[in-house]
Amino acid sequence: MAELTVEERVTDLEYLMADLLRETARTSVELREFKDEMREFKDEMREFKDETRRERIRMNRQWGELANKMGTLVEDLILPSLPAILQKAVDCRAETIEAVMPRPVRRHATERSRQREFDGVVVCGDYLLVAESKSSLTAEKIREFTDSLPEVRDFFPEFADRKTIGVIASLHVPENLIPFAEKQGILIIGFGRENMELLNQPGFQPKAF
Known part of the structure; x- marks a missing residue:
């Protein structure tokens, strides 16, 4: 080749x-x-x-x-969100929750003629969390709720040794009411992108009543 x-x-x-x-x-x-x-x-x-x-x-x-x-805002949206709110606010984990009470009606421990209905109550660790829902929120409503918190343990004597903290919730929360609620020592939650979210500033510590 x-x-x-x-x-x-x-x-x-x-x-x-x-x-x-x-x-x-x-x-x-x-x-x-x-x-x-x-x-x-x-x-x-x-x-x-x-x-x-x-x-x-x-x-x-x-x-x-x-x-x-x-009238089912508490049961449908607020109560299911409270375990996560508690963990974020006071580091109370879901596994330490003792009781979740939707709309409990209780009598005063000593003044038996007095009766009070609460929107929601959660017992977790050292805390007795009292939730109040409002269709519309004002500074006056926040103040009234705050004023009612010191006597909560009189309606829950079995949890008298717990620290009572309050959380107020509404679908629509005006931004100017968030610092007002914080001055009162109150947790405040509102509707976020997909569910109820804690609106307080990071690091905020609620007042124990």
Whole structure:
């Protein structure tokens, strides 16, 4: 077999290089198209997730407003959120919760003619948490709730050794009322992005009554 001349070898090599360049160019185009398709897919998924989150927030808020109208705001939204609120506010973990009482009606320990209904009460560790819900919140309502807290243990004599702390809740909390509630030593929760959230400043310590 005759050996290829140098010129023929160079020509063959040039053909091979040309084929390689064409293949590389085609692969680059395909990769670029694939990246574009993946980018479009990610954008569509991000938009879908954002829309889903917005819809969930809208539905939760509508549910909260409906529960508020039906008088079940405490049972549906506030009480389920209290374990997490307690852990965040006073480091009282869910496993140490002794009792969760929705709308308990209690008589005064010594003045038996006096009766009081509470929106919600949670006993956790050293604390007796008293929750009050308001369809609309004002400074006066916060003050009235604060004034009622010192005698709570008279309605729960079995928990007289616990520290009573108060949390007031509303679907809509004006921002200017948050520092006011904190001055009263009260925890305050409102509707966040998806559920009831603690609105106090980080590190806030509620007053024990």
